[in-house]
Amino acid sequence: MKERVNLRAICALAVLLAATPAIGATGSLESYVTYLTSDELEGRLTGSGGERMAADFIAGQLGELGAEPLPGQEEFKIPFEFTAGTNDGGTTLALKAAEVEREWSSVDSVQALSFSDNASVTGGVVFAGYGLVLPESQDFFYDSYTGLDVEGKIVLALRYFPEDMDQESRSKLARYSGLRYKALQARERGAKALLVVAGPRSPNAGEIVPMTFDTAVSGSGIIAASISGAVADQLFEHVADKTLEQAQASLDDGNPHVTGFEIPGFELTLDVKVERERRTGYNVVGMLAGTDPGGSDKPYVLLGAHYDHLGRGKNGNSLARAEEVGGIHYGADDNASGTAALLEAGARLVGMEHKRNVVLAFWSGEELGLLGSSAFLNGPDDEALLAVDTTAGYVNMDMVGRMKDNRLTVQAIGSSSVWPRLIEQSNVPVGFDIQTMEDPYLPTDSTAFNTASVPTLNLFTGSHEDYHRPSDTAEKINYEDLARVAQFGALVTYRLANMDQAPDFVNVTPKRQEGGSRDTLRAFTGTIPDYTTEVEGLRLSGVIEGGPAAEAGLQEGDIIVGFAGQEITNIYDYTYALEVVKIGEPVAVVFMREGERHEVTMTPTARD
Amino acid sequence: MNPVISRPLCGLLFTLLVIGLVPASAAEEPAYEESDFLNRVRRLTFEGRRAGEGYFSPDGNQLVFQSERYEGNPFFQIYLMDMMTGESRLVSPGPGKTTCAFIRPGAGDILFGSTHHDPESEALQRAELEARAAGEEKRYSWDYDPEMEIWVAAGDGSGLTRLTDVRGYDAEGSYSPDGEWIVFSSMRDAYNRELTEEEIKILEVNPAYFAEIYLMRADGTDQRRLTDAPGYDGGPFFSTDGSKIVWRRFDEEGLTADVWTMNVDGTDQYRVTDFGAMSWAPYEHPSGEYIFFASNKLGFSNFEVYIVDAAGLKEPVQVTYTDGFDGLPVPSPDGSKLVWTSTRHQGEGGQLYMGDWNHEAALEALERSPQRERPE
Numbered sequence: 002m003k004e005r006v007n008l009r010a011i012c013a014l015a016v017l018l019a020a021t022p023a024i025g026a027t028g029s030l031e032s033y034v035t036y037l038t039s040d041e042l043e044g045r046l047t048g049s050g051g052e053r054m055a056a057d058f059i060a061g062q063l064g065e066l067g068a069e070p071l072p073g074q075e076e077f078k079i080p081f082e083f084t085a086g087t088n089d090g091g092t093t094l095a096l097k098a099a100e101v102e103r104e105w106s107s108v109d110s111v112q113a114l115s116f117s118d119n120a121s122v123t124g125g126v127v128f129a130g131y132g133l134v135l136p137e138s139q140d141f142f143y144d145s146y147t148g149l150d151v152e153g154k155i156v157l158a159l160r161y162f163p164e165d166m167d168q169e170s171r172s173k174l175a176r177y178s179g180l181r182y183k184a185l186q187a188r189e190r191g192a193k194a195l196l197v198v199a200g201p202r203s204p205n206a207g208e209i210v211p212m213t214f215d216t217a218v219s220g221s222g223i224i225a226a227s228i229s230g231a232v233a234d235q236l237f238e239h240v241a242d243k244t245l246e247q248a249q250a251s252l253d254d255g256n257p258h259v260t261g262f263e264i265p266g267f268e269l270t271l272d273v274k275v276e277r278e279r280r281t282g283y284n285v286v287g288m289l290a291g292t293d294p295g296g297s298d299k300p301y302v303l304l305g306a307h308y309d310h311l312g313r314g315k316n317g318n319s320l321a322r323a324e325e326v327g328g329i330h331y332g333a334d335d336n337a338s339g340t341a342a343l344l345e346a347g348a349r350l351v352g353m354e355h356k357r358n359v360v361l362a363f364w365s366g367e368e369l370g371l372l373g374s375s376a377f378l379n380g381p382d383d384e385a386l387l388a389v390d391t392t393a394g395y396v397n398m399d400m401v402g403r404m405k406d407n408r409l410t411v412q413a414i415g416s417s418s419v420w421p422r423l424i425e426q427s428n429v430p431v432g433f434d435i436q437t438m439e440d441p442y443l444p445t446d447s448t449a450f451n452t453a454s455v456p457t458l459n460l461f462t463g464s465h466e467d468y469h470r471p472s473d474t475a476e477k478i479n480y481e482d483l484a485r486v487a488q489f490g491a492l493v494t495y496r497l498a499n500m501d502q503a504p505d506f507v508n509v510t511p512k513r514q515e516g517g518s519r520d521t522l523r524a525f526t527g528t529i530p531d532y533t534t535e536v537e538g539l540r541l542s543g544v545i546e547g548g549p550a551a552e553a554g555l556q557e558g559d560i561i562v563g564f565a566g567q568e569i570t571n572i573y574d575y576t577y578a579l580e581v582v583k584i585g586e587p588v589a590v591v592f593m594r595e596g597e598r599h600e601v602t603m604t605p606t607a608r609d
Numbered sequence: 610m611n612p613v614i615s616r617p618l619c620g621l622l623f624t625l626l627v628i629g630l631v632p633a634s635a636a637e638e639p640a641y642e643e644s645d646f647l648n649r650v651r652r653l654t655f656e657g658r659r660a661g662e663g664y665f666s667p668d669g670n671q672l673v674f675q676s677e678r679y680e681g682n683p684f685f686q687i688y689l690m691d692m693m694t695g696e697s698r699l700v701s702p703g704p705g706k707t708t709c710a711f712i713r714p715g716a717g718d719i720l721f722g723s724t725h726h727d728p729e730s731e732a733l734q735r736a737e738l739e740a741r742a743a744g745e746e747k748r749y750s751w752d753y754d755p756e757m758e759i760w761v762a763a764g765d766g767s768g769l770t771r772l773t774d775v776r777g778y779d780a781e782g783s784y785s786p787d788g789e790w791i792v793f794s795s796m797r798d799a800y801n802r803e804l805t806e807e808e809i810k811i812l813e814v815n816p817a818y819f820a821e822i823y824l825m826r827a828d829g830t831d832q833r834r835l836t837d838a839p840g841y842d843g844g845p846f847f848s849t850d851g852s853k854i855v856w857r858r859f860d861e862e863g864l865t866a867d868v869w870t871m872n873v874d875g876t877d878q879y880r881v882t883d884f885g886a887m888s889w890a891p892y893e894h895p896s897g898e899y900i901f902f903a904s905n906k907l908g909f910s911n912f913e914v915y916i917v918d919a920a921g922l923k924e925p926v927q928v929t930y931t932d933g934f935d936g937l938p939v940p941s942p943d944g945s946k947l948v949w950t951s952t953r954h955q956g957e958g959g960q961l962y963m964g965d966w967n968h969e970a971a972l973e974a975l976e977r978s979p980q981r982e983r984p985e
């Protein structure tokens with residue numbers, strides 16, 4: 002009992018110390034960000050030399066702090082392997098009929114889908130319409146495979162979803178029209194492979210599906226490729242009564258009674274070759290040992306930030322404008338800011354007594370798809386470096402360097418019932434105008450922990466026009482407030498580390514159904530959603546210059562409440578509405594500006 | 610941040626809220642904005658459904674407030690927040706309803722209104738929880754419980770002592786600057802005499818009609834009545850020099866209210882505001898130069914914080930400009946901060962906010978404010 006009283010007394014003192022801004026913090030934060038964003042590090046792309054230099058720098062700082070490597074690790078740097086890129090390695094398609102044999106081998110005719118396995122398969126062909134299957138839970142019957150036997154066959158399916166259905170049905174189907182999901186459906190029905198063609202009545206008509214950046218490893222058992230419209234037309238020469246265009250037209254009104262059919266008279270041999278470049282990335286992880294970790298039900302608390310960025314932006318998620326393409330993406334806010342704040346928070350935590358072990362985790366591979374944090378949690382052989390059931394909570398900092406008007410967004414607070422209290426206690430000395438958000442499904446590393454049933458929190462100071470562009474540079478960082486974010490992060494972590502009982506985990510139901518994927522999002526509007534403001538509707542933090550939204554006269558601060566006849570109450574409504582609009586066809590956009598309702602017409606363009 | 614993941618499956622970063630109740634007409638451009646008066650606005654409370662009524666200790670290091678965060682009790686309990694560490698402790702006993710706490714200068718004792726002594730209080734808690742579960746929560750469920758009495762306890766909740774014990778709501782108490790006196794609001798007048806038939810009807814629909822301002826010593830003795838006007842008199846506070854009391858007086862129907870001041874013996878009652886709206890929750894700035902209050906001048910459910918010169922000679926100046934409720938303004942003892950209750954986070958209930966108060970700007974704005982035509 003006495004011991005506990007003592008600890009409390011020390012705690013109060015530690016909080017008092019923590020409540021005062023650290024002397025010199027602003028200067029060290031600036032020096033961290035300056036180094037991480039230097040040209041030498043070339044945008045810290047995972048697997049690059051720049052990433053390695055950043056990792057070495059962070060490891061050096063951890064050493065100076067007096068952190069130690071995780072139990073069982075020799076070093077702060079912990080490697081993980083990942084797929085750095087995919088190329089077509091010479092995929093071919095061969096047709097063998099009674100009188101003719103044909104072969105296509107150029108990437109203009111046939112190309113692997115980036116998630117495909119490498120394999121050669123031979124079989125007859127079944128045209129399965131759009132290859133769409135909706136789960137029963139959707140209360141909307143649509144199954145392209147009704148009455149079709151595709152066992153042992155190669156399925157030929159159209160990309161996207163029926164073009165002429167009503168908006169509501171399209172929005173339902175759109176969610177299940179991702180190519181990976183379609184390939185999975187074909188495989189589940191015993192098909193040997195999936196061939197996809199963008200129909201003549203669809204956007205990108207007849208074009209090969211580009212190989213996107215995909216970090217999937219091989220071994221999924223899916224064999225899939227895309228073929229050109231010209232190749233599909235040649236396959237359809239074997240169909241007696243219709244062309245591909247006619248077949249598509251009969252499907253486009255969504256009549257569920259129009260089914261696919263076997264294409265007789267030939268066999269196809271599809272030989273898919275995907276080249277995957279394997280590389281090594283490094284998480285950097287240090288630990289500040291607790292005073293009584295054994296006395297805690299869950300002896301670890303994690304505070305983390307990703308330190309990787311986009312390099313020169315060649316992996317598909319750069320938003321560089323034409324004149325910036327290929328430039329170094331410095332990623333000062335995303336996420337040199339969080340990295341620096343984590344180092345600063347670590348320095349603060351060294352001086353604060355904590356029962357649990359505090360782990361400072363610097364992730365790599367975040368920009369490529371949460372690779373580092375996921376590898377950390379799952380391990381190379383599904384063996385986590387830190388058992389998640391020993392982890393009391395995870396606090397993440399991603400993009401925390403652009404604070405405006407004292408506003409800090411604290412996300413994922415729905416993941417545990419303890420967060421409101423901890424946020425309150427931590428914020429009284431720091432004094433942010435905090436906006437809280439419940440949803441733990443976020444585009445950052447905290448999501449990997451949420452998936453592992455660990456309570457999470459994410460700190461964020463808001464998106465901006467330099468997001469994922471080379472213009473996200475060090476001099477735009479608000480260092481004074483960054484120091485306060487570090488202080489706040491340290492305080493929350495400190496309180497977590499000293500809680501008698503580990504926080505409960507609340508499993509928040511995701512509001513978004515899975516099944517879709519980025520390749521279903523076809524329309525481009527050039528809107529930049531504001532992720533930090535809770536409004537009814539979609540508030541814009543900006544519009545992309547020259548994009549359809551800008552052309553329509555939309556601007557920062559506008560709140561979209563209606564789009565193409567759909568009511569918009571949140572970003573999901575907007576995404577759904579966007580999935581089903583037709584490119585080049587004007588839609589009405591209703592928005593609020595300074596409390597007044599306005600309506601404009603916007604014409605979405607094609608997303609490339 | 611990773612946009613690839615944000616687009617298809619994550620990124621639900623919005624929750625619902627009602628877009629402002631501010632009328633769209635921009636006929637009268639406000640002369641100021643919030644940042645002219647308030648900086649580093651921050652949200653102080655997060656735990657529990659709602660919180661409000663924050664009052665500072667004389668040294669500014671503590672804040673007493675009410676919050677719905679006591680497990681199993683759907684009503685407010687009283688908490689004391691340490692402004693250095695951010696930690697809060699429960700002061701009130703736990704069961705029942707409590708409201709309107711205040712820290713005693715010099716002693717650190719805390720007074721508050723409470724019904725915990727009422728044997729019915731736990732049944733009322735259950736009834737409220739059941740009503741909520743059934744979705745029947747009353748929109749504004751302040752019901753002037755006649756069992757509400759003023760209690761005082763030490764900062765850690767010990768030494769709980771009852772100061773009032775007559776039937777009728779006794780609450781809304783606050784200490785004089787020397788800690789020797791308590792001014793409060795009581796509805797005892799509805800229970801301590803024979804009511805006329807008309808008054809009996811009024812008691813059923815508008816019990817607050819009977820509320821008057823009273824004064825007593827810090828130990829509960831020497832209770833005396835200061836006001837005698839039909840309509841709800843409540844929310845009284847001493848001025849910083851202890852010479853005046855500022856409070857709000859509703860009209861007979863309880864539809865409009867104004868800020869009033871009087872001497873501590875009840876003489877020289879003086880109406881400071883005249884918006885013809887609900888102007889209430891007054892609290893003097895420690896400089897003595899002006900009074901904070903909240904009013905719905907801009908629309909029935911759109912409360913904002915205003916300041917008015919103590920003599921009420923100038924047009925009041927609006928100081929908050931954010932959608933949602935902003936009210937119950939209380940300055941820190943050194944006058945450099947303002948704590949108030951707001952729904953600006955778009956939550957289901959109010960929470961405490963604090964901002965750095967720009968006293969110079971406030972004085973200047975009042976100086977520039979037009980002279981008011983007073984009817985009397």
Ligand SMILES: [Zn+2]
Binds near residue numbers: 335611612
């Ligand atoms: Zn990013």
